[in-house]
Amino acid sequence: MIDIRKVSYSYDNKVSALKNINIKVQEGEAVALVGVNGSGKSTLMKLINGLISPTSGKFIFDGEEINSKKLHDEKFSKAFHKKIGFVFQNSEAQLFCSNVYDEIAFGPRQMGMNEEEVEKRVEDTLKLLKIEELRNRQPYHLSGGEKKKVAIAAVVVLNPDVYIFDEPMNGLDPKTKRFLREFMIAINNAGKTILCSTHDFEYVKGVFKRAIVFSYDHTIIRDGDYEEIMGDTEFLYENNII
C-alpha cells in the first residue's frame, strides 16, 4: 500500500532530512517509527501525507505515485487526503475551527457530504472518543488531553485507511495515554494501517508488530519485528533510543 523507494529529502536543497529511505508497508500493519529527534521521522510522515514531495526517489500509494504536481488536481488531492489521516504532534496547529463540532465536521463538509450525514458522523465520532460534552467548546480553551482527542476525532470522522500519529503521547496525562493505546489497538484490529512515532514505550505495549529504526544520519538502520528490536537493549542504547 505504502511504497517508499529510494526517497531523499532536503530542506531548501541544503539541509538533508531523509537519505535513501526504502520502506514498504502493507495494509493492516502496525508500525512504530523509532529514532532520535531530528532523525527524519516527522519529515517522513509529512511526506507520506503529501505535505512535501521527495527531492529524489518516489512515493507510491495504492499504486499511484504521489507528488506535488499530482496533488494540484483538487479531486485527486481530496481523494488522497481522505485515505490518510494525520494526527500532528502539536494539536495547537491542527485545530482551527471555532468550536469542536465544526472542527470535526470540517473534513466531511469539505468532502461534500450533506448536513444530515455530517451530523450523524460527527455525533458518532464524539461518542466514540467520549467527548460529547465538548461539542460547543472552543478548541483552544481545552486541556492538552482534550485537544488531542478532538484532533483524533477530526481525523477519525473521515474514516481514513491509514492513520499516522506523530509523537501522540506527548504532554498527555496517564489516563489519556491509556485511552490512546486502546484506541490504536482497536482501529488496527478493525483493519486500519497505523504508523506511529513515539518515545514513550511504556504506554504502547502490544500496539505495534513492526519497528523501523532511524539513525542520526537520516537513514534506516533497522526494520523488523517490534518485540525483537525492543528487546535488543544494547542496540537501543547505542542509538540513543533508551
Next chain:
Amino acid sequence: MPEWLFKKDNYIPEKDSVNFINKSILSILNILTRFKLQSNAKADKLGVNDLIKLISTLVLIIFVSLSKNFTYILIADIFLLMLINFLSIDEIKYVLKVSFVMAAITLIILLPSIFLGYGNNALMITLKVFATVGFVNILSYVTKWNDLLGALKVFKVPDMFIFVLDITIKYIIVLGEFSLNLAYALKLRSVGKSISKSTSLSGIVGTMFIKSKELSEEMYGAMECRGFTGEYRVYKKFKFKLADYICIIVIAAFILAYFYLDRL
C-alpha cells in the same frame, strides 16, 4: 564546574524601571481574560439569535448617531439601562464602567468647545457616546464572538474574511499567551538596568511574527490534510423564536420613534 557557581554573588541592582513590561503584561492579560470570559458566556440569556442581536445593535447605533433630538437620545440611554439589567452583576459593572469612562473622556475632549459656545453639541455627543458604547458592549457580552462573526455572512462578507476573522481570534489567544510568556521571561531576567528596552520589545514582537509564520504554515498543512483546497464555507443556520420577533418589534418601534421625534 566553574568556581563562581560555588559562591554567592553580592549583587545590588541599580534603580531602573521595568514598568513598561508590567504594563504590557497587564494589557495582554486583560485581553486574554476578555476572551476567556466571553467564551464561557452563558450567551442567549435574552434568547435572541445572533443575527438579530447584531442587526439590532447596528440599527440602534445608526439611529442614535443620526438623531438631533435630545428626547430620542435620552430614550436610547434609558433603553440601554433597561437592557443592562439582563446581564450578570459583573458584566453590568464592566459595561457601565466602559460607558461612563468613554462618556467622561468625550466630555473632556469637548470641554474646550463648550468655551467656544458649543455646549449643546457637547452634551448631545456625550449622551450619544454613552448609548452607542453601551449597546456595543452589551452585544459583546451576550454573544459568543465566533457566532457573532458568523452572522456577518448575511452582510455579504466573503467567506474568506470570516475565515480570517475566526483565525484571528484564535491567534490573538495563542499569540497572546505566547507573548505573555516572552514578557514574563523578559521580566524575570530584568535583574538590573535594561539599557535597550525597545530592543527587547522589538525582540518580542519579532519573535511573535516569526512564530506566527510557522504556526500558519503548520495550520495550512493541517487543513490540507483534511481536504481543504481553498474554499471555506461558513455554515450558519438562524432559527427564529418568539424572543426574536419581540426584538424585531422593539427595534421597529425605535426606528419609528426616530422619524416621529426627529423629523417632526
Next chain:
Amino acid sequence: MHIPDNYLSPSTCAVMGAVMVPIWTRAVKKVKAEMTKKKMPLMGIGAALSFLTMMFNIPLPGGTSGHAVGGTLLAILLGPEAACISITIALLIQALLFGDGGILAFAANSFNMAFLMPFVGFYIYKFLKKSFKSRKGENISAFIASYIGINAAALFAAIEFGLQPLLFKDAFGMPLYSPYPLSITIPSMLLPHLLIAGVVEGIITVGVLSFIKKVSPEIIYEGSSKKMRPIYALLIALICLSPLGLLATGTAFGEWSAEEIAAVTLGGKALGFIPKGMENGFSLSPLMHNYSVKGLSGSLGYILSAVAGASILLIVFRIVASMRKDIKN
C-alpha cells in the same frame, strides 16, 4: 488615532464606506492572486499580530509610554494589500468585540490606518531603499517610511474631524458632530504624532525589522514585479489634492481670537490621542500633558502642520511621478 463614533456624521461614515469598498475588494483580489493558498492563514495571524502590537507599551523618556500601530511594519513584512486586510480585521475586532466604539467610523478608521498607513509607508520605503543602498540605509528608510505613514494617517483623521463643523450644522449654525474646525484638529492631531507617536512607530518598525532580518530574513515580502497600477496612483493623488484646497479655506493665521488659541493648547492635550476602550490609563494623554504645546502659539502649530502636509504631498507626488516613469519605460 482611532476615531470613535458620533464624532463623524453618518454621511461621512457612509462616504468613507463607499471609498473603502473598492479598496478592500482590490486588496482581496490581489492577495488571492499573489499569495499561495499556504499564506492565507497568515492574514489572520497578521491581524492578530497587529492587534497585539497595539497593546504593547513602549517606554518613553519622562516615565510615560506610548503605543505603536505597526501599519507600515506589516506592509513591509506582508505586502501592503495583506497588511490592509489584516489591520482592517484587527480594527473590526477592536470595534465590535471590545466595544471600543468606532463601528460607524469603521470605514474612516480603516481608510486611515489600514489603507493610508500601509500603502504610503510601503511605497515610501521602497522608494527610499533604492536611494539608500546600504544596510543602515534600509533602517533609515524604514524609519522615515513608518514615520510618514503614521503622520499621513493622523493628518487624514484630523481632516475627517475638521470637516464636520464645516459641513454639518443645525439650523442655528451649531456643529452637530465633532465641533473643532480644521484649524484646530490638524495641529492638535499632527503635533503629537510628528513629535512622539511617529518616532515611537519608527523605532518599533526599525527594531522589529532588523530583528527579523537578523533571524530569518527570507520571510520579508519582496513585492510583486508589477508596478502600482495607475488607477491606485490617481486615487491617492486625488485624495491628497483635496486637503490643499481645504487648508486654504481654514482660518488664516493672524486672525486668531484669544479663545481659539486657548482651544488649540487645550485641544492639543485632549485630541492628540484618543485612548481605546480598554480602560488602561496608559494612553498618551498624560504624555501629551508633559509634552504639550504650552507656550507654543496657535500660529506656529498651524505652520508646522502646513509644512508637514506639504512635505507629505510632495513626497507622494514624487513617488507617483517616478512610478509613472517606470510604467512608461
